[in-house]
Amino acid sequence: MAAVAKKRFTREQVRHLATLPAVVHVTENRITYSTRFKQACIVAMNDGESPMRVFERYGLTPDIIGRKRIERCANRWRGEADSILGLTTAEDDPLPSPTQLDDNANMHDPAIRPGDLRDQIIAQQSNYISMLERELGSLRQENERLASAASNRPTEASCTIDE
Numbered sequence: 001m002a003a004v005a006k007k008r009f010t011r012e013q014v015r016h017l018a019t020l021p022a023v024v025h026v027t028e029n030r031i032t033y034s035t036r037f038k039q040a041c042i043v044a045m046n047d048g049e050s051p052m053r054v055f056e057r058y059g060l061t062p063d064i065i066g067r068k069r070i071e072r073c074a075n076r077w078r079g080e081a082d083s084i085l086g087l088t089t090a091e092d093d094p095l096p097s098p099t100q101l102d103d104n105a106n107m108h109d110p111a112i113r114p115g116d117l118r119d120q121i122i123a124q125q126s127n128y129i130s131m132l133e134r135e136l137g138s139l140r141q142e143n144e145r146l147a148s149a150a151s152n153r154p155t156e157a158s159c160t161i162d163e
Contacts, residue, residue, distance in 0.1 A: 007066045015131065017065075022058040031065065038077050038084045045074060046081075 008028045009017065017026040022037035037058060044054045051074035052062060062070060077084055 007069065009064075013064055017060075020059045022060060031069075033073070035084065041074065042077055042081050042084060045078065 006029060009026065010028075014026050014028060017023050017031060022033055023031055024034045025032040040058075041051065041054045045051060051070050052067070055061070055065070055070050055073075060070070
């Protein structure tokens with residue numbers, strides 16, 4: 001049987017996914033979803049909603065994470081529904097539905113007060129911009145180092161061979 005290529009996430013996708021309340025951890029190969037998100041998915045699917053729609057409402061679009069990943073998660077969670085729905089989480093509040101996000105605090109930043117989705121988005125974007133600025137600074141330093149190393153290297157014109 002041929003090996004199946006797994007979808008790998010770009011660094012930007014990993015950063016984006018990490019900001020979502022439904023995601024506990026993400027790497028270039030794997031996403032770990034919060035128990036609260038799994039529970040919300042099972043309830044929504046039991047109410048007749050498609051897995052694609054549920055994932056999309058929480059910012060987990062098929063173009064980023066892939067349709068197959070959504071289908072596999074949904075099938076796995078349906079099979080484990082009793083176990084997942086019976087799990088208690090360390091988090092006190094349930095995962096907000098997308099319609100409730102306006103009324104809930106940023107799940108990653110307790111300094112943001114409940115009910116202000118705009119502040120949540122601004123805080124996330126501010127953190128993302130700060131991270132990008134640090135990365136840009138690092139890339140500029142690396143570029144300067146490489147340019148300096150290249151300028152100190154002898155060129156073909158300066159190399160002569162005595163015969």
